[in-house]
Amino acid sequence: MQSSNILEVESLSVRFGESRAKAVDGISFGLTKGETLGIAGESGSGKTASILSILGLHQRATVEGSAQFEGQELIGADNKLLNKIRGKRIGLVLQDPFAALDPVKTVGHQISEGLRASGWSKKRAMNHAIHLLEEVGVPSASQRVNAYPHQFSGGMRQRVVIAMALAQDPDILIADEPTTALDVRIQKQVLDLMKQQCESRGMSLVIITHDLGVISNYTDRIVIMYAGKIVEESSRLKLFDQPLHPYTQGLLDCLPTLGHSENEYLKTIGGQPPIPGKLPSGCRYHPRCAFTEPACTNGNNPPLVPVKWGRSACIQLEKFLKESQ
Amino acid sequence: MNKETAKNVVVYIGQRVSLTAIALVVLSFMTFTLGQLVPGDAAVVAAGPNAGNERIAELRVEMGLDLPIHKQYAIYLSKLSRGDLGKSWFTHQPIWEDIKARLPASAELVFLAMLLNVLISVPLGVLAATRFDSKTDGAIRLIVMAGAGIPIFWLGLILQHYVAGEAGWFPIAGRVSFEFRDFSGSTGFLLIDSAAQGEWRIFWDALNHLFLPAITLATLFIAVVTRTTRSTVLRTLQEDYVTLARSKGISEYQVVVRHALRNALIPTITIFGMQVGWMLSTTILVEEIFSRPGIGKYAVKAITQSDIHGVVGVVLVMGVIFLITNLIVDIVHLFLNPRHRESVQGK
Ligand SMILES: Nc1ncnc2c1ncn2[C@@H]1O[C@H](COP(=O)(O)OP(=O)(O)O)[C@@H](O)[C@H]1O
Ligand code: SF4
Ligand SMILES: [Mg+2]
Numbered sequence: 001m002q003s004s005n006i007l008e009v010e011s012l013s014v015r016f017g018e019s020r021a022k023a024v025d026g027i028s029f030g031l032t033k034g035e036t037l038g039i040a041g042e043s044g045s046g047k048t049a050s051i052l053s054i055l056g057l058h059q060r061a062t063v064e065g066s067a068q069f070e071g072q073e074l075i076g077a078d079n080k081l082l083n084k085i086r087g088k089r090i091g092l093v094l095q096d097p098f099a100a101l102d103p104v105k106t107v108g109h110q111i112s113e114g115l116r117a118s119g120w121s122k123k124r125a126m127n128h129a130i131h132l133l134e135e136v137g138v139p140s141a142s143q144r145v146n147a148y149p150h151q152f153s154g155g156m157r158q159r160v161v162i163a164m165a166l167a168q169d170p171d172i173l174i175a176d177e178p179t180t181a182l183d184v185r186i187q188k189q190v191l192d193l194m195k196q197q198c199e200s201r202g203m204s205l206v207i208i209t210h211d212l213g214v215i216s217n218y219t220d221r222i223v224i225m226y227a228g229k230i231v232e233e234s235s236r237l238k239l240f241d242q243p244l245h246p247y248t249q250g251l252l253d254c255l256p257t258l259g260h261s262e263n264e265y266l267k268t269i270g271g272q273p274p275i276p277g278k279l280p281s282g283c284r285y286h287p288r289c290a291f292t293e294p295a296c297t298n299g300n301n302p303p304l305v306p307v308k309w310g311r312s313a314c315i316q317l318e319k320f321l322k323e324s325q
Numbered sequence: 326m327n328k329e330t331a332k333n334v335v336v337y338i339g340q341r342v343s344l345t346a347i348a349l350v351v352l353s354f355m356t357f358t359l360g361q362l363v364p365g366d367a368a369v370v371a372a373g374p375n376a377g378n379e380r381i382a383e384l385r386v387e388m389g390l391d392l393p394i395h396k397q398y399a400i401y402l403s404k405l406s407r408g409d410l411g412k413s414w415f416t417h418q419p420i421w422e423d424i425k426a427r428l429p430a431s432a433e434l435v436f437l438a439m440l441l442n443v444l445i446s447v448p449l450g451v452l453a454a455t456r457f458d459s460k461t462d463g464a465i466r467l468i469v470m471a472g473a474g475i476p477i478f479w480l481g482l483i484l485q486h487y488v489a490g491e492a493g494w495f496p497i498a499g500r501v502s503f504e505f506r507d508f509s510g511s512t513g514f515l516l517i518d519s520a521a522q523g524e525w526r527i528f529w530d531a532l533n534h535l536f537l538p539a540i541t542l543a544t545l546f547i548a549v550v551t552r553t554t555r556s557t558v559l560r561t562l563q564e565d566y567v568t569l570a571r572s573k574g575i576s577e578y579q580v581v582v583r584h585a586l587r588n589a590l591i592p593t594i595t596i597f598g599m600q601v602g603w604m605l606s607t608t609i610l611v612e613e614i615f616s617r618p619g620i621g622k623y624a625v626k627a628i629t630q631s632d633i634h635g636v637v638g639v640v641l642v643m644g645v646i647f648l649i650t651n652l653i654v655d656i657v658h659l660f661l662n663p664r665h666r667e668s669v670q671g672k
Contacts, residue, residue, distance in 0.1 A: 057568050060457075079577055086574035099565040102584050103664055104591075113583075114573035148663040164569065 005030035006171060006204055007054075007090075012065035012075070014049045014058065021277035023049045025228040026065065028304075031172065036198065036205040038215035038236070040251065041225035042273050047208045048095075050225075051174050055090060056082045069172075087114040091165030093194075095177040097157035101149035107133070107160045108145035114168045132163040136193060155186035159193065166197060173198060174206040179214060191218050213255045216240065221310075224248050227274050227284040229301060234310035242324045244312040246289045283315065291316060330666055334659055345652045352644045356637045357401045360411075361394075410638040415630045420638040424620055428642070429513035430500050431612065431619030435604045437535050438543035443597065446547045450554025451586055457559060465551065472548030477607060481541040481614040489537055496534050498616040505530055538615045542607055546600050553596060557589035564588070591661050598654030602647030 007030065014024035024046040031037050039047050052058040054067040054074055067074045069085055086092075094100045102110060111132055112125035120128070126145065133141035136159040138152075149157055158178060165173055175194060179187035191207075195218050198205040207215050215222065222239050224232040224247065232245040243249045250269040271288040274280060280287050282297040289296065295315055296302075304311040307321065314320065368385040369376075376384075385391050389400050404410075410420035453465040489497040496502065501515060505527045510518020516535075519527035561567060562585045570584045571577070608621030616622070620639050627635030659666050 052568070055572060057571055059562070083574040083576070086572050088574055090572075092569060092572040094565050094569060096565060100569050102566040102570065102588065104587055104662060105583075110570075113570070113575060113579075117573070117575040117579065148667075150664050150667065161569070164573070168573070 004032055006033045006070060007031040008066075008068045009050075009054065010066040010068075012050060012053065012067055013063070014046065014053045015062045015064075016060060016276075018062060021279070023061075023228055023276045024053070027225070027228075027230045029223050029230065029233065031204050031206065033171070034198075034202050034204055035221065036195070036207070036219040038212075038219035038222040039206065039208045039225060040212050040215065040222060041210065042269075043210050044273055044275065045210075045225040046228040046276075047210075047225055048176050051092075051176060051206070051208065055086055055092065055174075057086075057092075087165075087170065088118070088168045089170050090172045090174060091168070091170035093158070093161050093165050093173065093175040093178045096181045097154050097161055098181065100161045101157060103149055106146050106148055107152070107163075111145075111160065111164045111167050114164075118168070128167070129163070132167055133160070135197070136160070136163045136166070137189075138163070154182055155190065158182060158186075158190050162190070162194060162197070166201075169201065170203065172204040172206065174208070176208045177210065178207065180210070187214065191215075194218075212251050224251070227279060228276060229284065229313065230304060230311070231285065231314070232310065232312045233304075234312075238309045244307065244310075244317060244320050244324070245285075245314050246291050246320075247285050250288070250290075283313075334666060337659065338656060341652055341655045345648050348648050349645065352641065352648070353402060353405055354398070356641045356644075357398050359640065360401070360633060360637050362633065405641075410641065411634040413627070413635050414632045415626065415635075420635055423623060423635070424638055424642050426513070427618055427620045427623050429515070430617055431605065431608045431621060433514055433516055433531075434535060434538055434542060434608055434611065434617065434619060435601060437539040438546070438604055439597070439601060441539055441543040442546045442550060442600065445543075446550035447554055447586075447590075447593070449547075449551045451558050451581065453551070453555040454558035454562060454585075455581055462555075465555070469548045469551050469555075472544045473552075475544065477541060477545060477610050478614060480544055481538070481611055484537045484541055485614060495537050496530075500534055500617050501527065501531050502534075534615075534617075538611050538617055541614070542604055542611045545607075546604060550593065550596060550600070554589060554593055557592055558585050561585040561588045591658065594654055594657055594661065598650050598657075599647075601650040602643065605643050605646055 009030070010028050011026045012024060012028070013022050013026050015022050027046075027050060029037070039050075041047055049058060049061065053061055053063040056063075056074065056077065056079070063075050065075060069089060072081070072085070074082065074085060101107065108126055108129045111129040112120070112122075115125040115128060116122065130141045130145050133145060138144055138156055138159055144152075149160070152160060158181075162173075162175075162178075165175075173194065178194065179190050182190060191214070194205060194207070197203065205219070207219055209215050212222075216236065219236055221233070221235055223230050224234075224239075224245065226247050232239075232243070232248045234242075234244070234248075239248065240252065243252055247269075254267050254269060269288055274284060274287075280297070282295075282299055283289070283292075283302055286292045286296040293316070302313045302315045304313045305317055307317070312320075366381075368381050368388060368390055371388065372381045372384050389397055392400070408421045410424070412418070413420050413423055416423050449465055449468075453462045456462045485497055489495045501508065508515070508519065508524065508527050510522060512518055512521075515531040516528060519525070519531060558581075562581075564585075567580060567584050570580045606621075608617075608619055609624050610621070611617070612619045612621035613625050620642065624636060624639040626632075627639065
């Protein structure tokens with residue numbers, strides 16, 4: 001099974017500062033070639049920390065566990081090895097397009113930089129940058145390639161960032177909340193663009209979001225994170241039809257549904273997610289869960305248990321499985 | 326840069342130049358006022374102790390002291406524009422000639438101190454930032470604290486006594502050795518003239534004389550810029566664009582230099598610009614300690630001789646240099662910062 005996954009993450013933990021608590025606590029998941037995976041969870045659940053750690057991009061984090069790309073261990077690897085994976089095999093898109101581009105370099109420079117570092121001539125790399133800008137839908141690409149980031153709108157900047165991530169034709173594109181900072185109208189364009197690029201390139205796609213609604217149409221499989229742990233993993237269809245974990249149910253209940261008036265209050269899960277270091281005992285979700293039982297509050301965090309189509313970490317899993325049948 | 330931007334840049338530079346001109350007028354007004362603060366009657370002082378009342382009255386008219394104050398200021402301005410800063414009471418030379426003769430010595434000192442500053446503080450600041458919280462960072466922080474805490478005059482005296490005096494590694498004082506005292510050239514800059522004439526022994530000698538004063542002058546400034554570079558680079562290293570630059574798989578050196586440092590340089594250049602002016606005024610301390618014949622030492626002499634016009638002349642020249650370096654920095658910013666280049670219109 002392991003061999004079919006292009007990326008295999010195993011018991012990955014991330015701490016900030018030696019003594020501090022784990023912001024990511026032993027998560028495991030795999031990604032197959034060409035697959036689209038969603039990682040969802042409230043803000044602070046450790047999504048960004050996980051993916052930045054996989055690429056060795058969290059400067060001050062202590063990372064434990066394993067993340068293998070085509071069998072090569074990335075955790076603890078030196079920059080020399082990581083730089084063969086970064087950009088070339090795994091491309092990255094971040095949340096805020098206004099912060100993601102260097103304000104003093106032209107977008108062409110930034111898109112072509114990785115190619116230049118692997119020995120492309122300036123002319124060839126720039127031509128490729130123009131081609132990429134066209135591909136991601138930036139108009140008049142041959143002129144815009146010499147423009148600076150501030151001369152682009154937010155949506156266009158995110159396209160530039162995507163072009164930058166695609167420049168070295170990676171096998172995986174990881175997008176951390178790629179649309180959170182964008183208008184609703186533009187969100188869809190950007191997601192469509194990424195999806196279409198992944199399909200045409202046979203590239204795997206990981207979309208991270210705090211809003212399940214965003215990825216419902218774009219990913220084959222979804223992983224739900226809560227307080228540094230994966231609490232559920234499911235196929236997209238199953239997740240929306242038959243959410244097993246109460247937290248997933250809570251997230252789904254919060255989604256605006258078609259047919260409801262716009263003024264209606266959006267539901268939210270009551271309470272706040274815990275912060276690392278101040279985790280509740282037992283199930284980390286128990287202070288906010290609608291189904292909490294005495295057994296939920298004691299002992300260890302419930303383990304992830306496999307079901308036919310995924311995994312779930314709730315001690316009442318059996319009950320929910322039965323109920324939903 | 327497109328045509329529109331190019332036009333804006335020209336307009337912007339024009340505006341900065343006019344602003345600088347206005348600042349120069351303000352400066353002249355301040356130095357004029359300063360010149361009015363001569364204790365007692367300027368004519369009496371100028372006439373000397375043995376002059377009679379008639380001579381004093383004559384001088385008063387000659388010096389324009391009988392005119393209303395705004396006319397005096399107009400005369401002052403027109404004199405200034407001809408480079409006439411008055412006569413020194415102790416060298417009996419036109420002050421501008423005095424300053425012109427001494428400025429190259431100070432400029433050489435400031436230039437070398439600035440060079441040391443740029444070459445040491447920026448790499449040190451970057452090193453501290455990239456090694457945040459390590460032993461290296463701690464050591465650099467310690468050096469910075471020491472450098473910022475040592476009084477300049479004390480550092481100068483210590484270096485002079487131990488490094489020049491006891492160890493004998495450098496000359497104790499002066500601008501050049503006695504045997505070369507008659508050397509001169511067209512620019513007045515010893516380093517340039519000696520190099521131009523192929524007099525490398527003199528070049529080396531002058532450089533040796535410059536070294537300890539330059540270190541003395543630069544230390545505080547190096548400490549300041551090291552600290553600000555460290556914190557600015559620490560900040561830029563946290564930026565998403567640096568993370569994304571890293572995510573392209575380029576070398577860490579390229580990430581730091583091309584992105585983190587390149588962005589951190591924008592505020593750093595502003596500090597450098599101001600430091601040129603501050604260094605120039607700090608030559609007053611350093612040149613006195615090392616007996617270097619520059620405008621700092623001249624200022625000290627003027628002060629001790631109560632030669633207010635000499636002091637005013639030095640203040641004026643330092644002020645002009647300060648304004649001009651800041652004008653240059655403003656223009657350099659246009660090249661460093663594309664956002665700035667674009668937003669200059671209408672300002
Ligand atoms: N650089 C950092 N230093 C200290 N704590 C951090 C840092 N980055 C993230 N954290 C903490 O780690 C937890 C997970 O953060 P993050 O991965 O950004 O969550 P998400 O991306 O899911 O919103 C949060 O509690 C956050 O406060
Ligand atoms: S273990 Fe208990 S508290 Fe946790 S999600 Fe399941 S039912 Fe809720
Ligand atoms: Mg995040």
